[in-house]
Amino acid sequence: MLVNDWDQVRSRLRRALHAAGEFVYGMTTYEWVRDLRQERGEVEHLFVLITFGDIIGLPILPPYYTLRLLPYVVPLINSWKRSLLRERDWTDLACLIEGIG
Amino acid sequence: MNSIIVLILGALGLGVGYFWYARRIDQDIVKPDPQKATPARMYMDGVDFTPTSRNVLFGYQFKSIAALGPITGPIIAVQWGWLPALAWVILGTFFIGWVQDYGAMIMGVRREGDTMGALSYKLISPRARNILMIFLYFYLLLIMGAFGNAVGKVLMTNPKVPFGMLTVVLMGILAGQMIYRWKQDVIITTIITVVLTFVGIWISTLPFMSNIFSGLYGLPESPPWFLGNTQAQVLGTLLVIIFCYLGSVLPIWSFAQPVNYVSFWIVSLGVLGGIIGLLIWRPGMGDFPAFTQFTTASGPLWPMLFITIACGAVSGWHSLVSTSGTARQLEKETDALPVGGGAMFMEMVFAVIAFLTATVAFGSFQGYQDAGGAAKALAVFSGGLANFLNYVGIPREFGVAYGSVFLTIMALTIMQLCVRFMRVASAELVGEALPVMKNVHVGTTVALILTLIFVWVIPWLTIWSAFGASNQLMAGLALLLISLWLRAEGRKNEWALYPSIFMIVTTIAALLYLAYNNFFKALPAADTAQKSIAALLVGVIAMVLVVAAVILIADGWKALQKPQEKKAAETA
Numbered sequence: 001m002l003v004n005d006w007d008q009v010r011s012r013l014r015r016a017l018h019a020a021g022e023f024v025y026g027m028t029t030y031e032w033v034r035d036l037r038q039e040r041g042e043v044e045h046l047f048v049l050i051t052f053g054d055i056i057g058l059p060i061l062p063p064y065y066t067l068r069l070l071p072y073v074v075p076l077i078n079s080w081k082r083s084l085l086r087e088r089d090w091t092d093l094a095c096l097i098e099g100i101g
Numbered sequence: 102m103n104s105i106i107v108l109i110l111g112a113l114g115l116g117v118g119y120f121w122y123a124r125r126i127d128q129d130i131v132k133p134d135p136q137k138a139t140p141a142r143m144y145m146d147g148v149d150f151t152p153t154s155r156n157v158l159f160g161y162q163f164k165s166i167a168a169l170g171p172i173t174g175p176i177i178a179v180q181w182g183w184l185p186a187l188a189w190v191i192l193g194t195f196f197i198g199w200v201q202d203y204g205a206m207i208m209g210v211r212r213e214g215d216t217m218g219a220l221s222y223k224l225i226s227p228r229a230r231n232i233l234m235i236f237l238y239f240y241l242l243l244i245m246g247a248f249g250n251a252v253g254k255v256l257m258t259n260p261k262v263p264f265g266m267l268t269v270v271l272m273g274i275l276a277g278q279m280i281y282r283w284k285q286d287v288i289i290t291t292i293i294t295v296v297l298t299f300v301g302i303w304i305s306t307l308p309f310m311s312n313i314f315s316g317l318y319g320l321p322e323s324p325p326w327f328l329g330n331t332q333a334q335v336l337g338t339l340l341v342i343i344f345c346y347l348g349s350v351l352p353i354w355s356f357a358q359p360v361n362y363v364s365f366w367i368v369s370l371g372v373l374g375g376i377i378g379l380l381i382w383r384p385g386m387g388d389f390p391a392f393t394q395f396t397t398a399s400g401p402l403w404p405m406l407f408i409t410i411a412c413g414a415v416s417g418w419h420s421l422v423s424t425s426g427t428a429r430q431l432e433k434e435t436d437a438l439p440v441g442g443g444a445m446f447m448e449m450v451f452a453v454i455a456f457l458t459a460t461v462a463f464g465s466f467q468g469y470q471d472a473g474g475a476a477k478a479l480a481v482f483s484g485g486l487a488n489f490l491n492y493v494g495i496p497r498e499f500g501v502a503y504g505s506v507f508l509t510i511m512a513l514t515i516m517q518l519c520v521r522f523m524r525v526a527s528a529e530l531v532g533e534a535l536p537v538m539k540n541v542h543v544g545t546t547v548a549l550i551l552t553l554i555f556v557w558v559i560p561w562l563t564i565w566s567a568f569g570a571s572n573q574l575m576a577g578l579a580l581l582l583i584s585l586w587l588r589a590e591g592r593k594n595e596w597a598l599y600p601s602i603f604m605i606v607t608t609i610a611a612l613l614y615l616a617y618n619n620f621f622k623a624l625p626a627a628d629t630a631q632k633s634i635a636a637l638l639v640g641v642i643a644m645v646l647v648v649a650a651v652i653l654i655a656d657g658w659k660a661l662q663k664p665q666e667k668k669a670a671e672t673a
Contacts, residue, residue, distance in 0.1 A: 027161070091421055096522065
């Protein structure tokens, strides 16, 4: 009985520590990770625009190269189209300004 | 009253507010469904829409909303006495603050990750979005003016601060190089840069270093130089402007981001040390009055108190952050309450601690006044924090310099991001008509010149009131949007509508008071060109905000009258 209780306490402690670790990560380096993801996403979207621009009426690369790249680009097409066509305004950038209160 | 009792009251507000009131609304009215796909899961693109753990998001949301606002507001507001300030912080968060943050977040989640701009376009009217954009630009200018004023004209004029601030900047740059260029471990980078920053702050308190800046500032007299500002104020402000310029034009990884990171640790360690010192010391308020008088230097208690404390009780900016950032990363709908509501209640606790630095750290009302009072709120905070830190063994002289550097860097990290935002906004707004505005340096310079005008010309308490009013007006409008959305979904909306009415009426009253005061009192009494320009600027901005708010409210009222038609039109 005591062993079970102790195991429960340890498991709760582990979960609490994990949650605290995630909280600190959210306050510290998560922002860096987000910025890097953003950077990578923008480069990827530019790449798809150059290679598959004809989907939206911009025939930039000859179709031969486009077809060779097709297997690499297919997984990105849906999110690329949604991201490219999504209407944006300044309020999209508001989350970049931290700490106004 | 003892500080521990104040902390217990804050904890009670958090406990009852979060675990009873907020949970009831969440479970009985909004009814989040953990199985329902959130925008983060539906539109996952690894960029904006990414499902993220609620613990990580809680930290992210808290860091995004809590900074200088919840510190400054309560310290200014205690000029009406401790009771109104404390009551507004706790009750404002209880009935309004969390409602706005949580409501905006869950609305963003249910409306496919739409931001406030898109939501105002769809739920109110097409012109509502354009008005919101103009409103936002003014809002950012006021933030720049308010924070620039507090830092450039008060904190940076202390000769023991600038070297500490420069150290934080240099260590931020070093952190960026270590991580991105030299591929060093984050923990090692953090330890090296944070330790060196503390050494820099200590050096800044040494006589030889403060003598250098005293000489530069022309202290102890510091003669008037420009527009009634002293040599120290002009040079202090210019240092701030140079920092913001670099933050706006340099790549974000090399300057803004690592400086933010290093300053986070400097600030967090200071807050933690301050809380421990407070708990060891447990001081009382002494003769600090519960209520001083109805009308103070900032104006009458209603409506001015309610805009003086914005962040810490309720802040419109949170709705923008909640919709554009956090709502797009929520893994489950049920995470909205702990992340949105929870972070707001945590910010309330932060505001209570700032409140204590003004009320208990000096032992009396006279002590608060001597430390700078409402006119030098940030100096009060650094002095109060130094008194708390003294109880964990940190010498008071170092504590004051540390507190001042911590506040300076806190304001500067926000300001550099605001300038980046304003640069993008001006390129979008007038870039087609004036292509030169698309140039990074031109856009930044224009934003900084406008900031300088605000900082050098407008008095601190006036600009803080204007900033607070615009912030609270945005909160009222966000709450109106939440009410509209709830009505369109056929849910009870009184819990958002009544706070919305209160915030809108109070804020418009405050803006009218500001306009009246500036046009009919400050302007006729102005004896210099600087005072006349200040009165005109504030009066005009207040009226522009009132007009924008009235149009938005009129459109919102129309939308509120026919939610069913609107819903049908949207579906079609």
